[in-house]
Amino acid sequence: GIQVEQSPPDLILQEGANSTLRCNFSDSVNNLQWFHQNPWGQLINLFYIPSGTKQNGRLSATTVATERYSLLYISSSQTTDSGVYFCAVAPSGGGADGLTFGKGTHLIIQP
Amino acid sequence: NAGVTQTPKFRVLKTGQSMTLLCAQDMNHEYMYWYRQDPGMGLRLIHYSVGEGTTAKGEVPDGYNVSRLKKQNFLLGLESAAPSQTSVYFCASRRDRVYEQYFGPGTRLTVT
Numbered sequence: 001g002i003q004v005e006q007s008p009p010d011l012i013l014q015e016g017a018n019s020t021l022r023c024n025f026s027d028s029v030n031n032l033q034w035f036h037q038n039p040w041g042q043l044i045n046l047f048y049i050p051s052g053t054k055q056n057g058r059l060s061a062t063t064v065a066t067e068r069y070s071l072l073y074i075s076s077s078q079t080t081d082s083g084v085y086f087c088a089v090a091p092s093g094g095g096a097d098g099l100t101f102g103k104g105t106h107l108i109i110q111p
Numbered sequence: 112n113a114g115v116t117q118t119p120k121f122r123v124l125k126t127g128q129s130m131t132l133l134c135a136q137d138m139n140h141e142y143m144y145w146y147r148q149d150p151g152m153g154l155r156l157i158h159y160s161v162g163e164g165t166t167a168k169g170e171v172p173d174g175y176n177v178s179r180l181k182k183q184n185f186l187l188g189l190e191s192a193a194p195s196q197t198s199v200y201f202c203a204s205r206r207d208r209v210y211e212q213y214f215g216p217g218t219r220l221t222v223t
Binding site for chain 2 (some may be wrong): 001004030031033035041042043045048050086088090096098099100101102103104
C-alpha cells in the first residue's frame with residue numbers, strides 16, 4: 001500500500017516562531033489532508049490539498065503532486081498550535097480507499 | 112448541521128463484553144469509514160462502506176463487525192472485547208467523487 005512519511009517527528013519552538021512540516025508519499029494520490037490533533041484528542045481538518053497551494057490565516061499548505069510531497073507552514077506560532085499534525089493520503093484510482101496516515105509531527109509551542 | 116457525530120464518547124468494557132459504537136452523519140454522504148488510533152500513532156482503517164447495505168474490510172478488521180442499514184448511520188460492533196481493542200475510534204464520511212473526509216469527535220474505549 002501507499003507509504004506516508006512525516007518529518008520532523010518532534011518540534012519544539014518558542015511562541016512567535018515559524019515552522020515547516022513535511023509529508024512525503026510513495027504514490028499518486030487523489031486526496032491529501034492535513035489534520036491537527038489537539039491535546040484533548042480532537043481531530044481538526046486543516047486542509048484538503050491533493051495539489052496546489054492553500055492558505056487559511058497563519059497556516060498554509062503546498063502539495064507538489066508530481067514530486068510526491070506536501071508542506072504545511074505555520075507562521076507566528078501560538079501556544080494553541082501545540083499538538084500533533086497528521087498528513088493523510090488516499091491513492092489515485094477512484095476507489096473507496098480510506099486514508100493512510102503518517103505517524104505525525106508532535107509540535108510543542110512554548111510561551 | 113451537526114456533521115459527523117459519534118456515540119458514546121467514552122466507554123469502559125470488561126474483556127469478553129460486547130458493544131456497538133454508532134456513527135451518524137447528516138450530510139447525505141455515500142461513503143463512511145471507521146478508524147482506530149492507538150497511542151503515538153496515526154489512524155488505521157478498520158472497515159468502510161460505499162453506500163447503504165454495503166460494507167468492506169480495511170487494514171485492521173479482525174475482531175470487529177459493521178453494518179450500514181441506513182445511509183446516515185454506520186455501526187461498529189465488538190462481539191467479544193479484548194484489551195488489544197483499547198483505542199480511540201474515529202468515524203468519517205465523504206461524498207461520492209469528492210475525496211475530502213469529515214471526521215467525528217471520536218470514542219475513547221478502554222477494555223480491562
